[in-house]
Amino acid sequence: MVLVKTSERVGRVPPSGIRKFFELAEEREDVISLGVGEPDFSAPWAARDAAIASLERGQTSYTANRGMRELREAIADHCADRYDLDYDPGEEVLVTTGVSEGVDVALRALVDPGDRVAMVDPSYVSYRPGVLLADGEPLPVRTREEEHFRLTYDALQRAGASEADLLILCYPNNPTGAVMREEHLEPVAEFCREHDLRVLSDEIYADLTYEGEHTSIATLDGMRERTIVFNGFSKAYAMTGLRLGYALGPAEGISAMNRIHQYSMLSAPTTAQHAALEALESCEEDVEEMVRAFNRRRRFVLSRFSEMGLDCFEAKGAFYVFPEVPGNDGTFAEGLLEEQGVAVVPGSVFGGAGEGHLRISYASGLPQLKEAMNRMEAFLA
Amino acid sequence: MEPKRELLEALCANARTDTADLARQTGLSESEVEAAIADLEGEGTIRGYQAIVDWEEVDEDHARAAVELNVTLDRETGYAEVSERLAKFPEVSSLHLVSGNYDFLMIVEASSVRRISRFVSEKVAPVPEVTQTVTHFVMETYKEGGIEMNGDDDDDRLSVSP
């Protein structure tokens, strides 16, 4: 007898393509994993200490739905300083339980049944399910290695995105590590203005931009009013487990998101909010140091790939590189795990345009990376 | 970041990194790395390379003390002269002029507490400029050169995550 009848909606969401590799990797002892989507660092001690202190003070209640006022102010200041993003902490900032929750409530607040939601292909695995759960129709927009996996005006056109209602952007990109500078974003912004697309811009890797500065699409002409920007503490501050992020957007958008957030979440984790406040106030140097360490690893891995003859465009963001491999990416990844004990994620997990590639995370120590690269080289030989 | 500064940071993270890996990490060629390190060494920016040892793990006695020193100076003798004299002793592993209640903070290492006591009383205290010494024996070392002695480096992340 079926005790629990599940919804048709949840049936639309396929199980995670990453699960299989997780299980294979967990079976073995000697695995070096380059399949991890989070930093190997711990959160800066000052931030952890602030979280502990808040617990000692007994600050264990809910906060305002939108997040502690002080934190929203600090977020607004930080984003204005760093990214030229000016948002009012009262009306235009929502503190969320990770960017994950932010994107989810945004989709639910902005998508009507049947709305088409264009998204960069390949990109982070949660967008498609998020759109499906919001009764929207995902529309992948393929990006190409020859164009450094940037989204272009033509790609949007070709995919039929002029008919879409929303576009989900993710730069610096997971899984490719691609970045889009202002000159690359402008044609995309033009497309959005012409076809009246609203934009959800997941900028969680913004601080992990190498050789140059991150630009948010919301800073381009006519984009602020149609964009929700997402960022958070998981990647740059190595705070994944604390589950804290934020959304910035026009008051109506943020208020609609908060309508859902106030019922489904009430407020983001209080302890994490205290950590985040401290992170913004005093951890800039920790972040810079981690970013420099990531950059050294990035160069190391890229140069090892070029030595072993693997084609890989020069990713300048996040902590991923996305080399092309011979044959089927899934088969390659399984073989690499089986023969050499190196876990990676096949590119096709992130969308059709990722086929034939591997997502390699360099969020691991150099000794591990060095050993993993040697094993990959042996596997290719 | 400037390439030399980048190299310094990479070496501070692990001084045993070989030239080829330093080149890969910094984007310089191997010969550029060699040249930059030669410069850094030549100009005295890099003064040496050492291992960070947890002496608890070595089957041998080892003692360490932080010694506070007060000195008196005159027209002929400044801090530089005194420090030069003290630094020459191999027992002295580091020596700093510091602000606050005393002048020098000196770290002394030897094979036993007794040897350190003798060293301080027989070699340091008699230095004419030294007016006072206070010796603090190190009882436990928790962190050294940025490395936590009991830090566990277990990776408890999920092995594969999105």
Ligand SMILES: Cc1ncc(COP(=O)(O)O)c(C=O)c1O
């Ligand atoms: C592009 C992207 N967005 C969002 C997330 C999830 O972030 P959070 O921990 O803030 O929910 C990830 C995590 O891997 C990501 O890669």
